[in-house]
Amino acid sequence: MTSSTQISNFDLYYWPGLQGRGEFIRLALEAAGVAYRDVARLPEAEGGGAKAVVGMMRSPGSWMVPLAPPILKTGDLVLAQVANILFFLGPKLDLCSEREDQRWYTNQLQLTITDLVAEIHDTHHPISTSMYYEQQREEAIKKAQAFVAQRMPKFLNYFENIIQKSTAGYLIGEHLSYVDTSMFQVLEGLSYAFPTAFAEYSGSIPGLLALRDRIRKHPGIANYLSSDRRLPFNEHGIFRRYPELNVPLHPNKDAS
Numbered sequence: 257m258t259s260s261t262q263i264s265n266f267d268l269y270y271w272p273g274l275q276g277r278g279e280f281i282r283l284a285l286e287a288a289g290v291a292y293r294d295v296a297r298l299p300e301a302e303g304g305g306a307k308a309v310v311g312m313m314r315s316p317g318s319w320m321v322p323l324a325p326p327i328l329k330t331g332d333l334v335l336a337q338v339a340n341i342l343f344f345l346g347p348k349l350d351l352c353s354e355r356e357d358q359r360w361y362t363n364q365l366q367l368t369i370t371d372l373v374a375e376i377h378d379t380h381h382p383i384s385t386s387m388y389y390e391q392q393r394e395e396a397i398k399k400a401q402a403f404v405a406q407r408m409p410k411f412l413n414y415f416e417n418i419i420q421k422s423t424a425g426y427l428i429g430e431h432l433s434y435v436d437t438s439m440f441q442v443l444e445g446l447s448y449a450f451p452t453a454f455a456e457y458s459g460s461i462p463g464l465l466a467l468r469d470r471i472r473k474h475p476g477i478a479n480y481l482s483s484d485r486r487l488p489f490n491e492h493g494i495f496r497r498y499p500e501l502n503v504p505l506h507p508n509k510d511a512s
């Protein structure tokens with residue numbers, strides 16, 4: 257731990273029953289082996305359930321009003337936005353460099369993951385988050401096709417180039433950072449949601465796959481993955497497996 261490390265009480269507020277964007281925060285806390293309360297997963301009688309998340313958004317008890325979960329409450333702070341929460345937690349959990357330039361770059365990469373996650377979300381909700389998937393399935397199929405053919409390779413290739421230049425096998429610097437645990441989640445999620453295209457593209461990202469395997473074995477993460485705190489992927493989260501969206505990387509390869 258760095259000398260500036262101060263471990264506080266961490267209360268995470270995120271929708272119960274799914275990994276969602278809350279998982280990026282859980283993975284950082286779990287990698288560091290830090291205790292936290294996953295408040296909405298508590299019984300309603302103990303202040304849990306979705307009500308806890310709604311309550312946090314409506315009256316957070318702070319001037320720091322969030323728009324959407326995940327939300328981290330610690331002391332007087334009420335923080336939202338995955339990248340912002342991780343920027344705050346990084347030094348406290350020893351999950352980012354102490355070098356200022358590397359800290360900015362860690363944030364930059366996390367924000368790039370935020371962009372990628374938004375695009376992944378839009379593959380199943382390309383028209384509106386307030387409509388059911390079934391109401392936008394046709395558009396979703398087109399969106400998923402464009403995503404796996406163009407955007408997924410663009411983002412993964414970008415991160416692969418970064419890790420290929422790394423001497424330590426981490427995305428930034430010599431040590432594990434929260435960008436590594438976030439990339440682990442993205443890779444696990446993409447292989448769940450788009451198993452065909454992901455398998456086809458796997459040969460192009462050996463460095464990222466080695467990182468994924470390394471993170472899986474990290475003591476804090478391995479402990480988490482084998483616990484009941486790690487919910488399986490499901491069709492309520494960011495990464496959803498719908499058979500019709502499991503499109504190949506090159507749909508017209510065999511045509512003509």
Ligand SMILES: N[C@@H](CCC(=O)N[C@@H](CS)C(=O)NCC(=O)O)C(=O)O
Pocket residue numbers: 276277278323324325326336337338339370
């Ligand atoms: N950019 C935000 C996105 C937050 C977000 O979209 N949260 C979702 C759950 S994963 C939500 O409940 N959104 C409610 C809304 O947008 O109305 C982040 O990275 O934290």
